[in-house]
Amino acid sequence: MSRAPARERMGALLLIVPLLAFLAVFFLWPLWTMVRASVVDDTVSRVLPRTAAAIVSWDGQGLPPTQVQQALVEDLRQADDQQALGETVRRLNSAVSGFRTLLTRTTNAVRDGTDAVAVDLGDLDRRWKEPRFWLALRDAVPPYTDRNLLAAVDMKRDAGGAIVSEDPGASANRLIMFRTFLVAAIVTLASAAIGLPYAMLAAAVTGWKRTALLLAVLVPLWTSLLVRTTAWFVLLQNEGLINRALQAMGLIDSPLPLIFNRVGVVIAMTHVLLPFMVLPIYSVLLSVPRNLMQAAASMGAGPLRAFWRVLLPLSLPGLLSGSLLVFMVAIGYYITPALVGGANDQMISSVIAFYAMGTANWGLAGALGVILLLVTMILYFIYGRLSKSPQLLGA
Amino acid sequence: MNTAKMLSVAGCVSALLIGCSVQAVQARDLTVVSWGGNYQDAQRKIYFEPFSKKAGKPVLEESWDGGIGVLAAKVKAGTPNWDVVQVEAEELALGCADGFYEKIDWNKLGGKDKFLPTAVDDCGVGAIVWSTALSYDANRLKEAPKSWADFWDVNKFPGKRSLRRGPKYALEFALMADGVPPADVYKVLATPEGVDRAFKKLDQLKPHIVWWESGAQPLQLLASGEVVMTSAYNGRISGINKTEGKNFKVVWPGSLYAIDSWVILKDSPNKDQAMDFIAFASQPENQVKLPEYIAYGLPNKEAAAKVPADLQKDLPTAPENLSNAVALDADFWIDNIEELNKRFNAWLAQ
Numbered sequence: 001m002s003r004a005p006a007r008e009r010m011g012a013l014l015l016i017v018p019l020l021a022f023l024a025v026f027f028l029w030p031l032w033t034m035v036r037a038s039v040v041d042d043t044v045s046r047v048l049p050r051t052a053a054a055i056v057s058w059d060g061q062g063l064p065p066t067q068v069q070q071a072l073v074e075d076l077r078q079a080d081d082q083q084a085l086g087e088t089v090r091r092l093n094s095a096v097s098g099f100r101t102l103l104t105r106t107t108n109a110v111r112d113g114t115d116a117v118a119v120d121l122g123d124l125d126r127r128w129k130e131p132r133f134w135l136a137l138r139d140a141v142p143p144y145t146d147r148n149l150l151a152a153v154d155m156k157r158d159a160g161g162a163i164v165s166e167d168p169g170a171s172a173n174r175l176i177m178f179r180t181f182l183v184a185a186i187v188t189l190a191s192a193a194i195g196l197p198y199a200m201l202a203a204a205v206t207g208w209k210r211t212a213l214l215l216a217v218l219v220p221l222w223t224s225l226l227v228r229t230t231a232w233f234v235l236l237q238n239e240g241l242i243n244r245a246l247q248a249m250g251l252i253d254s255p256l257p258l259i260f261n262r263v264g265v266v267i268a269m270t271h272v273l274l275p276f277m278v279l280p281i282y283s284v285l286l287s288v289p290r291n292l293m294q295a296a297a298s299m300g301a302g303p304l305r306a307f308w309r310v311l312l313p314l315s316l317p318g319l320l321s322g323s324l325l326v327f328m329v330a331i332g333y334y335i336t337p338a339l340v341g342g343a344n345d346q347m348i349s350s351v352i353a354f355y356a357m358g359t360a361n362w363g364l365a366g367a368l369g370v371i372l373l374l375v376t377m378i379l380y381f382i383y384g385r386l387s388k389s390p391q392l393l394g395a
Numbered sequence: 396m397n398t399a400k401m402l403s404v405a406g407c408v409s410a411l412l413i414g415c416s417v418q419a420v421q422a423r424d425l426t427v428v429s430w431g432g433n434y435q436d437a438q439r440k441i442y443f444e445p446f447s448k449k450a451g452k453p454v455l456e457e458s459w460d461g462g463i464g465v466l467a468a469k470v471k472a473g474t475p476n477w478d479v480v481q482v483e484a485e486e487l488a489l490g491c492a493d494g495f496y497e498k499i500d501w502n503k504l505g506g507k508d509k510f511l512p513t514a515v516d517d518c519g520v521g522a523i524v525w526s527t528a529l530s531y532d533a534n535r536l537k538e539a540p541k542s543w544a545d546f547w548d549v550n551k552f553p554g555k556r557s558l559r560r561g562p563k564y565a566l567e568f569a570l571m572a573d574g575v576p577p578a579d580v581y582k583v584l585a586t587p588e589g590v591d592r593a594f595k596k597l598d599q600l601k602p603h604i605v606w607w608e609s610g611a612q613p614l615q616l617l618a619s620g621e622v623v624m625t626s627a628y629n630g631r632i633s634g635i636n637k638t639e640g641k642n643f644k645v646v647w648p649g650s651l652y653a654i655d656s657w658v659i660l661k662d663s664p665n666k667d668q669a670m671d672f673i674a675f676a677s678q679p680e681n682q683v684k685l686p687e688y689i690a691y692g693l694p695n696k697e698a699a700a701k702v703p704a705d706l707q708k709d710l711p712t713a714p715e716n717l718s719n720a721v722a723l724d725a726d727f728w729i730d731n732i733e734e735l736n737k738r739f740n741a742w743l744a745q
Contacts, residue, residue: 081494082492082493082494083493083494083495085493086489086492087493089492089493090493093729094733097730097735098730099730100489100492100729100730101726101729101730104492169738169741169742169745170737170738171737171738171740171741172743172744172745175741175744176740176744179744237619237621238619239619239620239621240619259621342605342606343604343744344744346743346744351740354736354740355464356464356468357462357464357465357468358461358462358463358464358732358736359462359463359732359733359736360463360464360467360468361464361733362464
């Protein structure tokens with residue numbers, strides 16, 4: 001008896017193996033890599049093992065003893081994996097600017113000299129006489145770190161190990177993160193304000209009118225994001241179509257500032273994301289029986305009241321999932337704010353892109369990603385609670 | 396579908412296309428990556444297409460906007476999907492130190508002494524000498540701006556300006572606008588007070604700046620009249636003047652020049668052909684054609700000497716253009732880009 005269902009279950013499981021494999025390789029594994037990159041910090045202990053072993057006994061006062069310095073010389077002489085050494089240098093330079101040229105110069109000098117000659121680092125480059133370079137080296141020895149996660153929210157550890165805020169003016173990740181959510185929220189509201197009536201209209205009409213309305217939403221979705229954003233650039237600029245037309249009609253004297261500010265970003269992003277709002281609402285409305293509104297009218301409800309008490313509650317599931325889609329996609333936006341936004345409209349993705357592509361600081365890029373993911377998951381959780389709440393659905 | 400075929404399909408799927416994509420990589424043609432826009436159009440005409448014809452094989456091309464992280468990701472993936480890349484001075488230094496590039500075979504290029512000394516590196520061969528300079532549309536501005544101080548003077552030249560987004564090519568210009576002589580720019584910038592001074596100067600202009608990111612944007616901003624002045628890559632200015640009949644001008648004093656180099660990514664499957672391509676693009680008879688399309692200086696000495704005088708005057712390497720220009724300090728930027736970029740972002744966000 002019990003064997004047949006087990007086999008069936010196995011068969012069913014086999015059917016979803018491709019899906020599980022896909023999720024594991026393209027979702028879980030990259031996610032795990034990102035989380036790992038943000039906390040693992042083993043490059044210094046791996047590439048400079050002697051230094052790492054010697055420097056832990058140093059109390060951090062003044063300069064480290066000679067055996068630490070000689071261990072570093074020996075490590076640099078022995079380091080034969082150029083790419084691994086490069087990672088170490090990048091890690092250290094990210095903590096203290098200047099490590100890059102310092103270590104390159106030191107490595108070259110150490111390799112030119114013979115083994116017998118003891119190298120005096122302080123003579124080689126006077127930066128080795130500054131304790132801050134050695135302290136950064138010591139801080140990089142433990143294999144796990146929270147410095148990236150802290151830096152992602154503008155915090156750091158001070159000399160005593162306590163968590164403190166970054167100096168004002170040194171970093172603005174928190175502000176940019178907040179701005180990212182603010183812009184995404186504005187865009188979601190704007191999409192809802194336009195998308196809801198639009199979807200209702202599309203669901204109410206039939207035949208070629210419905211096709212035309214849906215095509216008007218779908219065609220932009222099939223167009224490249226870059227093309228659409230560039231088109232907005234042409235429309236919104238000072239001598240662009242909108243400003244020219246308004247001036248020709250005599251409505252304004254000088255061009256409205258529509259581009260390189262928040263207005264431009266919200267307009268362009270709302271247009272790009274509108275399909276994600278319209279389509280879920282539309283599909284929900286299609287399943288609403290058409291005679292419900294008539295029934296409401298027959299029971300004495302005016303059009304407004306019927307909308308408020310019947311149609312709106314019924315379209316809420318679509319509105320909620322549309323809002324969630326728009327919001328989630330919006331927080332990752334990068335190209336649109338870069339092209340039509342001003343300096344104050346850059347979102348967190350552009351900061352992540354700088355660390356990932358510009359400086360190859362994948363630890364910090366990963367940490368920013370982790371923070372973004374966490375905040376998004378919290379919002380998703382709130383959404384889950386809200387959408388289950390019976391009052392909201394009017395049930 | 397027979398069993399064998401099904402199995403092979405299943406194998407591919409279960410290996411999640413890794414096996415299949417390896418085959419695709421082996422068959423890939425030489426891929427050359429440059430900086431897009433009218434600069435890459437010129438390169439296509441004088442380098443990519445003739446080389447492809449000579450080799451009898453297609454040359455694939457892509458464009459990018461720089462960043463050592465992009466190259467690091469490609470090299471660490473094992474087999475990079477790019478072969479030849481044109482990189483900026485910092486990417487050359489960083490990538491060479493980190494082992495991202497193949498060593499250059501200077502014998503194939505006819506020896507190091509055929510090139511400007513600054514264009515010679517173990518990992519790279521100079522491709523162009525280029526400049527970032529103050530540029531404006533002479534048809535729109537009655538009076539010509541002459542310096543970065545004029546760029547900062549919003550009373551004399553009302554309207555928006557644009558600069559490249561990031562500390563590089565902004566802090567240097569700010570210091571010059573504040574009266575630092577071109578020769579001392581990096582000396583001042585190397586001190587914390589110098590950095591503060593540059594940011595303070597940028598503060599004055601902040602409400603009037605539109606920031607650009609890719610090299611084609613400043614041309615668009617000037618052409619549409621969105622800004623009255625901008626920093627721009629000098630070659631693109633002369634390029635758009637030729638192709639679209641614009642009257643954009645470059646202000647040479649206070650410009651920042653640098654060398655871009657060709658590199659070959661480590662473990663490129665087309666290594667030999669990549670080296671042949673770089674040799675082809677470095678031959679004087681090929682390189683000398685570049686200034687006809689776009690005004691960049693040539694690192695091959697023989698090619699540089701052959702450039703006709705009327706084109707020579709627009710190049711960053713012309714003596715009169717060099718006289719008050721600053722050479723980009725790649726060492727300063729590889730040390731400080733991360734910290735200054737963080738501060739720059741914080742400054743922008745305020």
